[in-house]
Amino acid sequence: MWRTLGIQLRSSGLAPQHEGSKTLRSAEERRERAFVELASRCQAVICCRVTPKQKALIVALVKKYQNVVTLAIGDGANDVNMIKTADIGVGVAGQEGMQAVQNSDYVLAQFCFLRRLLLVHGRWSYMRVCKFLRYFLYKTLAGMMVQIWFAFYSGFTAQPLYEGWFLALFNLLYSTLPVLYIGLFEQDVSAERSLELPELYIAGQKEELFNYWVILQAIAHGTATSLVNFFMTLWVSQNSAGPVSLSDYQSFAVVVALSSLLSITMEVILITRYWTVLSVLAIFLSLCFYVVMTSLTQSMWLFKHSPKNFPFLYADLNVLTQPPIMLVILLNVSLNTLPMLAFRVIYQALKKPQRKEEVEKVTSEEIIAVESVPCIRRESPARRSSYAFSHREGYADLITQGTILRRSPGVNSDMLVDHTMPPDEPSGSMKESSWYPRKMSFLGRKRHSHHGKVSSEDMQPPSEEKLTYSPESLPPTEMPLSALESQMTSVESQTLPSSQLSLQSQPAYLPQEKTSLWNIRKLSWKNWPYVWQKEPEPRREGILPVSSSNLSAVMETVPPSAKGSSISEQPMEVEPSPVEREPSPMEWLPEPSGDQAAPNLAEQLPWPLGHQ
Amino acid sequence: MSEKYMWVTCRTRMKRKCQNYESRLPDNTAVKQQQLPAFRLQLTASEILSGFFAIGLFCLGMGIILLLSAKSIKEVEINYTEKCATCAKLREEATNFDKECNCSISFYLPQKMEGNVYLYYKLYGFYQNLYRYILSRSNIQLVGADVKDVRNCAPFRTSDNGLPIAPCGAIANSMFNDTIVLWYNFNSSTHIRVPMVRTETAWWTDKYVKFQNPAFQNLSSAFAGTAKPPNWPKPVYELDENDPGNNGFINDDFIVWMRTAAFPNFKKLYRRLHRIGNFTEGLPAGSYSFIINYNFPVSRFQGQKAVVLSTLTWSGGSSLFLALTYVEP
Numbered sequence: 039m040w041r042t043l044g045i046q047l048r049s050s051g052l053a054p055q056h057e058g059s060k061t062l063r064s065a066e067e068r069r070e071r072a073f074v075e076l077a078s079r080c081q082a083v084i085c086c087r088v089t090p091k092q093k094a095l096i097v098a099l100v101k102k103y104q105n106v107v108t109l110a111i112g113d114g115a116n117d118v119n120m121i122k123t124a125d126i127g128v129g130v131a132g133q134e135g136m137q138a139v140q141n142s143d144y145v146l147a148q149f150c151f152l153r154r155l156l157l158v159h160g161r162w163s164y165m166r167v168c169k170f171l172r173y174f175l176y177k178t179l180a181g182m183m184v185q186i187w188f189a190f191y192s193g194f195t196a197q198p199l200y201e202g203w204f205l206a207l208f209n210l211l212y213s214t215l216p217v218l219y220i221g222l223f224e225q226d227v228s229a230e231r232s233l234e235l236p237e238l239y240i241a242g243q244k245e246e247l248f249n250y251w252v253i254l255q256a257i258a259h260g261t262a263t264s265l266v267n268f269f270m271t272l273w274v275s276q277n278s279a280g281p282v283s284l285s286d287y288q289s290f291a292v293v294v295a296l297s298s299l300l301s302i303t304m305e306v307i308l309i310t311r312y313w314t315v316l317s318v319l320a321i322f323l324s325l326c327f328y329v330v331m332t333s334l335t336q337s338m339w340l341f342k343h344s345p346k347n348f349p350f351l352y353a354d355l356n357v358l359t360q361p362p363i364m365l366v367i368l369l370n371v372s373l374n375t376l377p378m379l380a381f382r383v384i385y386q387a388l389k390k391p392q393r394k395e396e397v398e399k400v401t402s403e404e405i406i407a408v409e410s411v412p413c414i415r416r417e418s419p420a421r422r423s424s425y426a427f428s429h430r431e432g433y434a435d436l437i438t439q440g441t442i443l444r445r446s447p448g449v450n451s452d453m454l455v456d457h458t459m460p461p462d463e464p465s466g467s468m469k470e471s472s473w474y475p476r477k478m479s480f481l482g483r484k485r486h487s488h489h490g491k492v493s494s495e496d497m498q499p500p501s502e503e504k505l506t507y508s509p510e511s512l513p514p515t516e517m518p519l520s521a522l523e524s525q526m527t528s529v530e531s532q533t534l535p536s537s538q539l540s541l542q543s544q545p546a547y548l549p550q551e552k553t554s555l556w557n558i559r560k561l562s563w564k565n566w567p568y569v570w571q572k573e574p575e576p577r578r579e580g581i582l583p584v585s586s587s588n589l590s591a592v593m594e595t596v597p598p599s600a601k602g603s604s605i606s607e608q609p610m611e612v613e614p615s616p617v618e619r620e621p622s623p624m625e626w627l628p629e630p631s632g633d634q635a636a637p638n639l640a641e642q643l644p645w646p647l648g649h650q
Numbered sequence: 651m652s653e654k655y656m657w658v659t660c661r662t663r664m665k666r667k668c669q670n671y672e673s674r675l676p677d678n679t680a681v682k683q684q685q686l687p688a689f690r691l692q693l694t695a696s697e698i699l700s701g702f703f704a705i706g707l708f709c710l711g712m713g714i715i716l717l718l719s720a721k722s723i724k725e726v727e728i729n730y731t732e733k734c735a736t737c738a739k740l741r742e743e744a745t746n747f748d749k750e751c752n753c754s755i756s757f758y759l760p761q762k763m764e765g766n767v768y769l770y771y772k773l774y775g776f777y778q779n780l781y782r783y784i785l786s787r788s789n790i791q792l793v794g795a796d797v798k799d800v801r802n803c804a805p806f807r808t809s810d811n812g813l814p815i816a817p818c819g820a821i822a823n824s825m826f827n828d829t830i831v832l833w834y835n836f837n838s839s840t841h842i843r844v845p846m847v848r849t850e851t852a853w854w855t856d857k858y859v860k861f862q863n864p865a866f867q868n869l870s871s872a873f874a875g876t877a878k879p880p881n882w883p884k885p886v887y888e889l890d891e892n893d894p895g896n897n898g899f900i901n902d903d904f905i906v907w908m909r910t911a912a913f914p915n916f917k918k919l920y921r922r923l924h925r926i927g928n929f930t931e932g933l934p935a936g937s938y939s940f941i942i943n944y945n946f947p948v949s950r951f952q953g954q955k956a957v958v959l960s961t962l963t964w965s966g967g968s969s970l971f972l973a974l975t976y977v978e979p
Binding site: 188191192193195196197223225229270272275276283284285286287288289290291308310311312313314315316338341342345346349351352355356365369372373376379380383386387 | 681684686687688689690691692693695698699702705709712716777778779780781782784788789790792793795801802853855859860909910911912913914915916917918919975976
C-alpha cells in the first residue's frame with residue numbers, strides 16, 4: 039500500500055524523490071499521517087506498553103497533524119514527557135509520586151475529576167474569557183469612539199470630549215467591576231447541567247464564542263452606541279441655548295459621558311446571566327464611584343486647590359439639575375439599549391426552531407457518522423472485543439477472521455471471540471479461505487506442541503473438503519473419514535451413521551484430537567457448555583438450516599453413541615497456544631459425561647490440560 | 651448526584667489522608683466553590699415585549715408633551731454679516747479698530763412672543779473647541795487668586811512691554827464685543843428701546859465661584875502691573891464701570907464668552923427681556939430693529955454672525971428634535 043501511494047505521489051509530482059532520505063522522510067510522514075488519521079476515526083485508542091518517549095511522540099503527532107488542543111493526563115513519572123508535550127498537562131496526585139504533579143498545569147486528586155475540570159470549569163473559563171473580551175471591546179469602543187466623532191467638529195485638534203478625570207477613571211473605576219465579575223463568576227449553565235450535557239463543550243472546540251465574527255459584532259455594536267450617544271446629544275444641543283443649554287463644551291461633555299456610562303452599564307446588566315450579590319454590588323459600586331469621583335473632581339475644594347487641574351467645576355451639578363437634560367440622557371440610553379434587546383430577542387426566537395432541527399439533524403448525522411466511519415464493514419451487530427498485543431502474535435488472526443466464541447446461556451465464563459466472515463465471499467470459498475489462514479496460524483501454533491499425535495496437516499485438507507457440506511455430501515466424506523479414523527491413534531471409534539459425518543464441518547476447525555472427531559463432536563454437543571457456533575448471517579441463511587438440520591440429526595444420534603464414546607477434552611482448541619491464553623476466559627472445564635474413556639483421555643489429552 | 655457524592659467522599663478521604671499536614675483543599679465557602687445564591691436572568695420574550703410596550707408608551711407620552719411645547723416656541727434669527735457689509739469691510743482692516751461702526755437691521759414680528767424672550771448672538775465657523783484654544787486660559791487668575799499667573803496662556807501671556815496680560819489667554823482675547831440693542835417701533839414716530847437684563851445669563855457657579863475679582867479696594871489698582879489683552883479696546887476693569895458687580899472678571903458677557911462652546915456653530919445668551927412696561931407679556935408683534943455696534947470681525951475666518959430672538963420652554967429651547975425622537979420609539 040505504501041509503495042503504491044508512493045508511486046502515485048511520484049507520478050503526480052508531489053513528492054520529490056531526489057534523495058533517498060527524503061523518500062524515507064516522506065514515507066515516514068505518510069505513515070504518521072495515516073496513523074493519526076486512523077486513530078482519529080476511532081472513538082478510543084489504546085496504546086499499551088509504550089515508553090514515555092512514545093507517549094510524548096503520540097501527543098506530538100496529534101498536535102502536528104490535527105489542529106487541535108491536546109490534553110494529557112497522567113500520574114506517574116513516565117507520563118511527564120507526555121504531560122509536557124501536550125498543550126494542557128494534567129497530573130493526578132496519587133501513589134505514583136509527585137513527578138507528574140510537578141510538571142503539569144493542573145493537578146487533580148483523582149482521575150474522575152477530569153470530567154469536572156473539562157466540562158464544568160474548562161467550559162466556564164472559556165465562556166467567561168470570551169464574554170469578558172467581547173464586552174471589554176464593546177465598552178471601550180462605546181465610550182471612546184465619541185472622541186473621534188468630536189474630532190470632526192473640533193478641527194482634529196485632539197481636544198478630548200470628556201473631562202480628563204472621567205477619561206482616567208472610566209477604565210479604572212467606573213466600568214471595571216461589572217466586567218471583572220463577568221470574567222470571574224459568570225455561569226451560563228449550572229455545574230450539574232454542564233455535566234449532564236457534555237455537548238455544550240463543543241462550543242469551545244469550535245471557537246463559537248469568540249472568533250472574528252464576534253469581534254466584528256462587538257466593534258459594530260460599540261461604534262453604533264457611540265454614534266447614538268454623540269449625535270443625539272449634538273442634534274438636541276443645536277437647538278438649545280441659554281441657561282438650560284447643552285451647547286457649551288463642558289455640559290456637552292458631561293452629558294455624553296454620562297450617557298455612555300449608563301449605556302455600558304445597561305449592556306452589562308443585559309449580558310450578565312448569573313446574578314449574585316457580587317454582581318449587584320459590582321454595578322452599584324461602579325455607579326457610586328462615578329457619583330463620588332465626579333463630585334470630588336468637580337468640587338470647589340479641589341478647584342480652589344488647583345484650578346488648572348479641575349476645570350470642570352460643578353459641570354455635572356449644573357447639567358443634572360435640569361430635567362430636560364435628564365431626558366436627553368434617558369433618550370440616549372434607551373436608544374442604545376432597546377434596539378439591541380429587541381434584536382437579541384428576535385434572533386433567539388428565530389434561532390430556536392432552527393436550532394432544534396439542527397440539533398436533531400446533527401445528532402442523527404453523528405450517529406450515522408459514527409457507524410459509517412469504520413472502514414471494516416460489519417454485518418453483525420454483535421459485540422466485538424479486539425485486543426492488540428504488540429509483542430507477540432496474538433489474537434490478531436482471530437480478529438481478522440472474526441471468529442466468535444459465544445457462550446451458551448447459563449454459563450458464566452466470558453470468552454467471546456467474534457466470528458464474522460467477510461461478507462463478500464461466497465459461502466463455500468469463504469469458509470475455505472477463512473480456514474486457510476486459520477490453518478496456517480494454527481500450524482504455526484502447533485509448532486510448539488510436543489504432542490504431535492495428531493498431524494494437523496493431514497487432517498486439515500480432508501476437512502476442507504468437508505467444509506462444503508450438505509446432506510448429499512455426506513456419503514462422499516465417509517471415505518476421508520475412515521482415513522481419519524485410521525489415523526487416529528487409540529481411538530475408540532464408534533461407527534456412527536453417516537449422518538453424523540455432517541458434523542465434520544463443525545470439527546473441521548477444531549484441532550485434531552486424538553480421539554475420533556465424531557466422538558468429540560458428539561460429546562461436545564452433550565457435555566460441553568460451550569458451543570462453537572457460527573454467527574447467523576443473512577447471506578448464509580441457506581447454510582444455517584442445513585447445519586441445524588445436520589446438527590439435529592446429530593443430536594439424535596448422539597445419545598446412542600454416547601456410551602462408548604471417548605470423552606475428549608475440549609474440541610474447542612482454537613485458541614492460541616496455552617502460553618498466551620488468558621487463564622480465566624479461555625478455560626474450558628471438562629465435564630465428565632461419562633467416565634468410560636477417562637483414563638484414555640487422560641493419557642491422550644495431556645497437552646491441553648497440561649498447558650493450562 | 652452521584653458525581654457530588656463521589657466528590658464529597660473524595661474530599662473526606664483526602665482530608666483524612668492529609669491530616670498530618672495542612673490540607674490544600676480550597677475553602678468550602680460559597681464564593682470559592684462558586685455556589686453563591688444566584689438568580690439566573692432569563693428574559694423571556696413576553697417580559698421583554700411588555701417592557702418594550704411600557705417604555706414605548708412612556709416615550710410616546712413624553713414625545714407628545716415635548717412636541718406640544720416645541721410647537722409653541724418662536725424664534726427669529728437674522729444673519730447680519732452681509733447686511734452690515736460696510737461695517738464688515740471696515741473691520742477687515744485691523745487699523746480701523748478705533749472707528750466705530752453701527753449697523754441697523756429692521757425686521758417684523760408677525761406674532762407676539764409670549765413669555766420670556768432671550769436674545770442670543772450666534773456665530774458660525776468659530777471653533778471654540780480647539781485643543782490649544784481651550785487650554786489657553788488661566789483659571790487661577792480668573793478665580794482671583796493670583797492676577798499675574800499666566801502660565802498656560804500662550805500665546806497671549808505677556809504684552810509687548812512684558813506685563814502679564816489680565817485676563818490672559820486666547821479665549822479671553824477673542825471675546826465677542828458687538829453691542830446689540832433692540833428697538834421697538836411702537837409707531838412710526840416712537841421707538842422704544844426694549845428693556846433687557848444681562849443678569850443670570852451665565853451659570854451661577856461661574857459668576858459667583860469660578861470668576862472672582864482679585865481682592866482690593868480699587869479695582870484698577872487690583873489690576874496694577876497687568877496689561878489688557880491685545881484685541882481688547884479697554885482693559886478689564888473698564889468693562890462696565892457703572893456696575894461693580896459686572897466689572898472686572900465677573901462681567902457677564904465675559905463669563906458667557908469664557909464658557910467655551912462645543913461646536914463651531916453656537917449661540918450664546920446675550921440678554922434677557924426685562925418684562926416691564928409694554929413688554930410684560932413678552933414682545934408684542936410689530937416692527938423692530940437691531941442697532942448693532944459692529945466690532946467683531948468674522949470675515950477673516952469665513953465666519954458668520956447672527957442674532958437670535960427666541961422663547962424658551964421648560965424643555966430648553968425649540969427642541970423639536972427631542973420631541974420627535976421621543977415619539978419615534
